[in-house]
Amino acid sequence: MSQILVKLADLNVSNNPEDLLVVYGLGSTAAVLLYDREVGIGGIAHFMLPSSASDPQRAREYPAMYADVAIPLLVESCIGKGACRESLTARLAGGSILMGQGISRSISEGNIATARQILEKLAIPLTAENTGGNHNRAVRMEISTGKSFVKRPDGSWEEMV
Amino acid sequence: MNLDSAIRNSMTRLPAFPATIHKVMGLINNPDSSLTELVDVIRLDQSITANILRMCNSAYFGLRHKVDNVHDAIMYLGRQNIVRAVMAAGTSRFFKSTPGYEAEARELWEHAVGTALLAQILARKVFRREDSSLFTAAILHDIGKIVLGEFVKDKYAEIKKLVVEQSRSFLEAEEKVLGMNHATLGGVIAAHWKFPEDIRDAIAFHHRPDRLQGKTDPMPWVVHLADQGCLMLGIGRGADGLAYDGLDGAMGKLGLTQPDFEEALAGLVKEMDNAREMIGIVHASPN
Known part of the structure; x- marks a missing residue:
C-alpha cells in the first residue's frame, strides 16, 4: 500500500485502491475526508483557518488553507476523478484547542463549525x-x-464510524 | 542523587554552545562591524562554514551560481539571512530525539525553526523589523526538552495522568512531577551557555510570559505566541500536544488582532515550505 501524505493547507484525491491517504499533525487544524463507496474514490483536505474572506489573494495560492474554499474544492476534485456527489459521505477530524482562555479557540471551533456548515449546504x-x-x-x-x-x-488507531 | 540534581547534572553534559554564534550575533548587532570581521569569525568554525555553504547552495536561496566561500555566501545571504543560517547551522546539533515527548529529532527541529520563522513574521507586524535576538530565543525556546526528555519518559504516566484527569497543562504537570518544567530548564541552559538576560527570559517564560514580573520586554510574548501558533498548526508534534495554556492577553500585549494572528499563521505555511529544504539539509549533515 502506498502512503500519500496530505500536507497542511493541501488536499489529495485518489482512485487507486493501493493508496492510503494520511494526515499527520492535526492540531487546531482540521481534515475533511470524503469517500464514494460506489466507485472507490476518496480524498482528504487539511485546512487550518475557517474563512478565506480576510485574504482572498492567499486563498488563490493556497486554496486548501481555508475551510470555506478547501471543502468545495475537495468535492469538485472527487467528482473530477469520477465520484458522484450524491454518493459522497464525509468524516471530520481535528480542531484541538489549547488550554486556558487561549488564542486558538475561535480558530479551532471555527474550523469545525465551518466544515459542518459547508457539508450540510452541499448535502454531504x-x-x-x-x-x-x-x-x-x-x-x-x-x-x-x-x-x-x-x-x-x-498512539493506537481507532476506526471512524 | 535527587531528581533536581540528576536533571542539572544531565544538563552539564550538553555540548558547549558554539562560540562562533555568540561572536556572529555580537557583530550582527553592531552596526560598525565590517563584513571582513564577520567572514573571519565564521570561517574559523568548519562545521558552520560547511553548513552555510550547503544552505547557500540549496534551492531555498535559489542562487544561480555555486557559492564556495564564506565571503560570497554572506554577500548573497544578507545580514538577516546570515543570522538564520548561522543559528540553524549551529544549533541543529542539539536537537536530538526526546523520548519523553515522543518527538522525533526532525519534528523538534521543525518546531524550533517554525517558531523562529513565525516569531519573525510577528516581529515584522509588531516592531516593523526582524530581530536577531528574538530569532535566537525562538529557535532555542524548547531546548529544555532535550535534557528533560529522559526524565519525562520515566514519569510519563504520572505526568499524563495530571493532564488528563486534572486538566493541568503539560508544563504544570512537569513541574509537579519533576520539580522543574522544560521552559525553566531551558532558561538555566541558556544561562549556562552565557546568553544575555533577554534571551534567557524569553526561553524560560515562553509558556508563561505573564509571570515575568517587573519587565516590559515584549520578546517572551512573541515567542509564546509563535510557539502556540506552531502547536496549533501541528508543526512539530509530540505527546504534549496542545496541552498548554494559550494566554488570552498575548495578542493584546503586542497590539495584534485575531486577523493579524491568522494572517501570520497563513504566512508561515509558505515560509515553512521554503525552509523545509534548508531544515532537511542542516539536520541531515553530520555536524
Missing part, C-alpha cells in the same frame, strides 16, 4: 467526527475500502 452526510480535546491527531483513509482511522493520544 457527515458520518463520523473526532474533534476537540487538546491532543494532536493523525488520520488515514484506505482508498480500497474507504475505511478511515484516527490516531488516539495513546
